[in-house]
Amino acid sequence: xxxxxxxxxxxxxxxxxxxxxxxxxxxxxxxxxxxxxxxxxxxxxxxxxxxxxxxxxxxxxxxxxxxxxxxxxxxxxxxxxxxxxxxxxxxxxxxxxxxxxxxxxxxxxxxxxxxxxxxxxxxxxxxxxxxxxxxxxxxxxxxxxxxxxxxxxxxxxxxxxxxxxxxxxxxxxxxxxxxxxxxxxxxxxxxxxxxxxxxxxxxxxxxxxxxxxxxxxxxxxxxxxxxxxxxxxxxxxxxxxxxxxxxxxxxxxxxxxxxxxxxxxxxxxxxxxxxxxxxxxxxxxxxxxxxxxxxxxxxxxxxxxxxxxxxxxxxxxxxxxxxxxxxxxxxxxxxxxxxxxxxxxxxxxxxxxxxxxxxxxxxxxxxxxxxxxxxxxxxxxxxxxxxxxxxxxxxxxxxxxxxxxxxxxxxxxxxxxxxxxxxxxxxxxxxxxxxxxxxxxxxxxxxxxxxxxxxxxxxxxxxxxxxxxxxxxxxxxxxxxxxxxxxxxxxxxxxxxxxxxxxxxxxxxxxxxxxxxxxx
Amino acid sequence: xxxxxxxxxxxxxxxxxxxxxxxxxxxxxxxxxxxxxxxxxxxxxxxxxxxxxxxxxxxxxxxxxxxxxxxxxxxxxxxxxxxxxxxxxxxx
Numbered sequence: 001x002x003x004x005x006x007x008x009x010x011x012x013x014x015x016x017x018x019x020x021x022x023x024x025x026x027x028x029x030x031x032x033x034x035x036x037x038x039x040x041x042x043x044x045x046x047x048x049x050x051x052x053x054x055x056x057x058x059x060x061x062x063x064x065x066x067x068x069x070x071x072x073x074x075x076x077x078x079x080x081x082x083x084x085x086x087x088x089x090x091x092x093x094x095x096x097x098x099x100x101x102x103x104x105x106x107x108x109x110x111x112x113x114x115x116x117x118x119x120x121x122x123x124x125x126x127x128x129x130x131x132x133x134x135x136x137x138x139x140x141x142x143x144x145x146x147x148x149x150x151x152x153x154x155x156x157x158x159x160x161x162x163x164x165x166x167x168x169x170x171x172x173x174x175x176x177x178x179x180x181x182x183x184x185x186x187x188x189x190x191x192x193x194x195x196x197x198x199x200x201x202x203x204x205x206x207x208x209x210x211x212x213x214x215x216x217x218x219x220x221x222x223x224x225x226x227x228x229x230x231x232x233x234x235x236x237x238x239x240x241x242x243x244x245x246x247x248x249x250x251x252x253x254x255x256x257x258x259x260x261x262x263x264x265x266x267x268x269x270x271x272x273x274x275x276x277x278x279x280x281x282x283x284x285x286x287x288x289x290x291x292x293x294x295x296x297x298x299x300x301x302x303x304x305x306x307x308x309x310x311x312x313x314x315x316x317x318x319x320x321x322x323x324x325x326x327x328x329x330x331x332x333x334x335x336x337x338x339x340x341x342x343x344x345x346x347x348x349x350x351x352x353x354x355x356x357x358x359x360x361x362x363x364x365x366x367x368x369x370x371x372x373x374x375x376x377x378x379x380x381x382x383x384x385x386x387x388x389x390x391x392x393x394x395x396x397x398x399x400x401x402x403x404x405x406x407x408x409x410x411x412x413x414x415x416x417x418x419x420x421x422x423x424x425x426x427x428x429x430x431x432x433x434x435x436x437x438x439x440x441x442x443x444x445x446x447x448x449x450x451x452x453x454x455x456x457x458x459x460x461x462x463x464x465x466x467x468x469x470x471x472x473x474x475x476x477x478x479x480x481x482x483x484x485x486x487x488x489x490x491x492x493x494x495x496x497x498x499x500x501x502x503x504x505x506x507x508x509x510x511x512x513x514x515x516x517x518x519x520x
Numbered sequence: 521x522x523x524x525x526x527x528x529x530x531x532x533x534x535x536x537x538x539x540x541x542x543x544x545x546x547x548x549x550x551x552x553x554x555x556x557x558x559x560x561x562x563x564x565x566x567x568x569x570x571x572x573x574x575x576x577x578x579x580x581x582x583x584x585x586x587x588x589x590x591x592x593x594x595x596x597x598x599x600x601x602x603x604x605x606x607x608x609x610x611x612x
Binding site for chain 1 (some may be wrong): 523524534538541543544583584587588590591592594595597598600601602605608609
């Protein structure tokens with residue numbers, strides 16, 4: 001029954017892939033974009049020009065800012081994403097005499113000034129969406145994402161079994177041959193990037209392991225909080241005893257960076273300006289492969305080292321490194337680009353698999369002009385997911401530039417634009433014949449991505465040309481990437497247009513009209 | 521520079537592996553290679569990929585080096601595949 005096993009694996013591959021493919025596509029696309037989360041945030045806050053460059057100096061500047069703005073606080077914390085940071089994020093806990101509605105957070109630019117930027121969630125929204133989704137409770141969202149990831153793992157392994165000729169077909173991509181080409185594209189994008197795809201799915205599950213498998217913790221600790229307190233200690237401020245000047249922060253950060261040979265990423269100061277003050281300096285997210293930071297605790301008055309925390313132990317190190325491998329925060333330049341390209345390959349793998357489902361079945365339809373409901377549903381959902389999500393991302397970027405800069409709830413309106421655009425493509429796909437819907441939706445994606453650098457040039461003074469002249473590689477790279485994505489979708493739209501135009505004209509129908517962007 | 525060299529090695533390695541396969545030889549170079557040459561092509565392809573791995577590990581550290589080697593190997597394989605699909609398209 002060798003054949004039987006392979007056939008049952010093929011069945012499993014088809015149906016796990018199809019049922020969770022749409023969600024997996026969304027997770028893959030937003031997750032892939034998150035490799036440039038900091039750069040996206042920088043682009044979405046064009047008012048911030050100076051980004052943190054020198055760790056010790058910018059932490060010291062942030063401390064001085066907090067001394068001025070939040071003097072009575074019981075705790076200050078300053079976070080940096082590391083070398084690529086788009087700004088410094090500050091949080092503080094106000095003392096008892098501060099008014100209840102006093103602010104408790106701020107973002108600073110590299111010069112230590114408050115970043116007076118438009119309100120946006122930036123790249124963080126896309127990052128959080130890839131495992132917390134949106135508009136639904138994060139607890140259930142993580143379960144849904146986990147089920148999708150599990151299905152992905154099943155689809156990968158059953159796919160390997162199903163794919164008889166992995167070695168023989170290793171380099172094979174035959175273009176212009178219909179179903180054969182889709183199968184080749186699906187195989188090539190998954191086989192050539194298999195190490196990445198396996199790694200990213202498995203480590204993705206590991207990163208939420210305590211969420212999916214709480215029993216290990218439940219058996220050994222009284223409750224979840226106890227586990228986290230023991231594994232990742234989080235000191236809290238003691239009772240204040242009397243004022244004493246805070247020691248200079250820059251030398252402490254410098255000393256910590258020398259000790260680790262890596263950059264600092266956060267400084268927490270407990271009871272600043274009190275005799276019990278403590279300064280806790282932790283490593284930056286990009287300081288090592290593991291995401292679990294090391295930290296040094298100093299006395300906040302004398303500056304003496306009190307204790308060093310270094311999360312060791314095989315399981316913490318393994319878990320931290322696996323999550324680190326998934327998030328790729330340590331990766332610089334070339335490796336980050338490779339992560340991004342591999343992520344794109346993952347998106348292509350999921351998308352080509354979803355399309356393959358319809359391509360394979362279209363040939364077998366009793367009446368190709370009137371396919372059954374299930375087939376039509378998959379077709380519509382494919383358009384809505386594969387063209388819809390990129391369209392939503394472009395709309396998110398465009399909304400960032402087009403919505404009025406001031407006003408409360410601005411970031412929520414940007415996110416609303418994302419979901420409205422996504423929903424619009426679903427509606428469009430239902431309203432139009434599928435072949436037309438594909439061309440139109442793909443063309444709309446291409447046009448909207450091409451518009452991003454144009455609108456950027458019209459609404460800010462940081463256009464592609466200006467960025468190139470100013471050697472601003474974050475902005476120039478962002479705009480150039482938008483154009484590349486637009487070109488990719490434009491190419492896809494023209495391909496579909498030519499394919500669908502052929503047989504249709506033969507049957508006496510007019511070829512699809514020029515793509516419209518009415519969905520926008 | 522090291523990154524470019526690694527990409528070159530990865531592409532060359534997969535290019536040779538592709539060339540060692542009988543069914544691709546006609547598409548790639550227009551004729552069949554003798555068995556022996558195909559055999560050499562396969563082993564030199566594997567050797568080049570192995571050299572690239574050692575180079576990546578020793579120059580970039582074994583952790584980052586391994587990751588970069590895997591990533592660039594994928595890109596090298598894609599480039600080889602693109603070259604093959606272009607050439608076979610032109611001939612057939």
